Amino acid sequence: MSLQSKVMEQMKIAMKAKDTVALESLRAIKSALLLESTSGSGKELTEEDEIKLVQKLVKQRKDSAAIxxxxGRQDLADPELAQVTVIEQFLPEQLTEEEVEKVVVQTIDTTGASGMKDMGKVMGIVSKELAGQADGKMISAIVKQKLNS
Known part of the structure; x- marks a missing residue:
C-alpha cells in the first residue's frame, strides 16, 4: 500500500472521529506528496522519496515547536508536537541511540575512519543505511563523538 493510500485511509478515520489535529497533519502529508508528484520532474515518487518527504515535515514541526x-509560547508549540506524533506514524520505526551507535562504530571500523576528516564519508554511509530510521542530528552527534575519541 502506497503512502498516499495510507494517508487517505487515515484521513477517513480522522474525519469520522472529528480529530482535527490528525486531519490537519494528514492533509499536510497529502499536500506535500501532491506537490512533489506534480513538480514537473515527471518521475514517480519512490518509497525513499516519500520517507524523506515525511521526515522533512516532522523536522519542520519540531523546529517550529522549538522556536x-x-x-515561551507553549500554546503554539503543543499543536506542532501533536502533529509530529501523527506524522511520525508514517515513518519506519526509529532506532534508539544505542542502535545507531552500533551502526556508526561498525561503519568506522569497516571504512578505517580515523578522525574528523573522515566524517563526511562515515555520515554518507550511515545516513544511507539508516534512511528514515534515525534523525540526522543524532547520527551527526554520534559520528562526531566517535571520531573525536
Missing part, C-alpha cells in the same frame, strides 16, 4: 518554546 515557539524558546519564545
Amino acid at each position: 515557539f518554546m524558546e519564545q
Whole structure:
C-alpha cells in the first residue's frame, strides 16, 4: 500500500472521529506528496522519496515547536508536537541511540575512519543505511563523538 493510500485511509478515520489535529497533519502529508508528484520532474515518487518527504515535515514541526518554546509560547508549540506524533506514524520505526551507535562504530571500523576528516564519508554511509530510521542530528552527534575519541 502506497503512502498516499495510507494517508487517505487515515484521513477517513480522522474525519469520522472529528480529530482535527490528525486531519490537519494528514492533509499536510497529502499536500506535500501532491506537490512533489506534480513538480514537473515527471518521475514517480519512490518509497525513499516519500520517507524523506515525511521526515522533512516532522523536522519542520519540531523546529517550529522549538522556536515557539524558546519564545515561551507553549500554546503554539503543543499543536506542532501533536502533529509530529501523527506524522511520525508514517515513518519506519526509529532506532534508539544505542542502535545507531552500533551502526556508526561498525561503519568506522569497516571504512578505517580515523578522525574528523573522515566524517563526511562515515555520515554518507550511515545516513544511507539508516534512511528514515534515525534523525540526522543524532547520527551527526554520534559520528562526531566517535571520531573525536
